[in-house]
Amino acid sequence: MTPTDIYAALREGVIGQDKALRDMAVAIYKHLIEHSVGNVLLIGNSGTGKTTIMRAAERFFAEAEGFERFSTIIRINANLVADLANRGMQSNVVMERLARQAADILGERATLETMLDYVSHGIVCVDEVDKLRAAVGGEPNVKGIVAQDSLLTLMENENVQVEMPYFDAGSWHSVTTPVNTQHILFVAGGAFEELYDQVLARVTKKSRADSFYKLVPGADGNLERRFVFDMSKHMAMEDMFDYGMTPQFLSRFASVVMLRDFATPDLVKIFRDIPGAIWPAAVNYFRHAGVTLTISDEAAFLVAEKAARENRLGARALSDVFGSVVKQLEFDPLASGLVREEGGQKVLEINREVVEAAYPS
Secondary structure, three states: OHHHHHHHHHHOOOOOOOHHHHHHHHHHHHOOOOOOOEEEEEEOOOOHHHHHHHHHHHHHHOOOOHHHHOOOEEEHHHHHHHHHHHHOOHHHHHHHHHHHHHHHHHHHOOOOHHHHHHHHEEEEEOOOHHOOEEEEEOOHHHHHHHHHHHOOOOOOOOOOEEEEEEEOEEEEEEEEEEEOOOOOOOEEOOOOOHHHHHHHHHHHHHOOOHHHHEEOOOOOOOOEEEEEOOOOHOHHHHHHHHHHHOOOHOOOOOOOEEEEOEEEEEHHHHHHHHOOHHHHHHHHHHHHHHEEEEEEEOOOOOHHHHHHOOOOOOHHHHHHHHHHOOOOOOOOOHHHEEEEEOOEEEEEEEEEHHHHOOOOO
């Protein structure tokens, strides 16, 4: 498979983050050909798709044939890494989780040699890596420093002693053995919530804040003046150092990818079209009450537009906005005054007026 093949497989269910997916596709390709590891750091507001991209990688290895030895994937929270690192246990726990996952994949095929192969070609996804700051409020954060250093050790092609389960002669056994981490792929993600304000403050010292106001089309087609600041166009590596990520730690990532905030058209697709979307779930709920739920294109765009203004929440803002609209109807839709008879069916249409009444600007 080529990076373009992998990219095409990853895209399913991931909206609006093509740059991140291309970098992930190249990282996975390097992982498969045992090239120098292309570790990836994903930076983005809550709800921009960091976990979705990690899940897309998991799905890729679950569905693609012929790559099982590369498919041992674990996800671990950075807070747990920090707690374990302060007790001197981090390296062992991460690697032993990989070993347990490989054993689950292999079952009775888990010879010691095969286990070593699977674990040494695993993928480690670290959520909320921004919590591992080396400094907080201008003061050193010892937990963060130790956690970054211990993860750095794993990413520096070290031999790590791992308690390795294996199956032999009809039963499970265990042995402590060294595993080289040279071919383990690390994918880390974090919201870096204070980074936005930090970069904005630095940039607006040099250029007036007025320059970031743009005319943006609203749901009714009229232009509205809004403050639009794309951090990805202004962030420098120095901002990451100032935030509290050490140069040594960041140097182990071949790609540092800024996930973009979703535009309104992206959020419309996320709202209606992707697997597990909010809208189909709502339609199914009202079907049980004997009501056909519909929504006008203008109303769907308005829901997405209002969610887009909550750029710190990303796609999660859709639940907040649409929840305000639909929750007042879920208890007794027939009493809402919005249900009409149409072709022998009870139809409830959500239009612009219903959205505005439930979630005013």
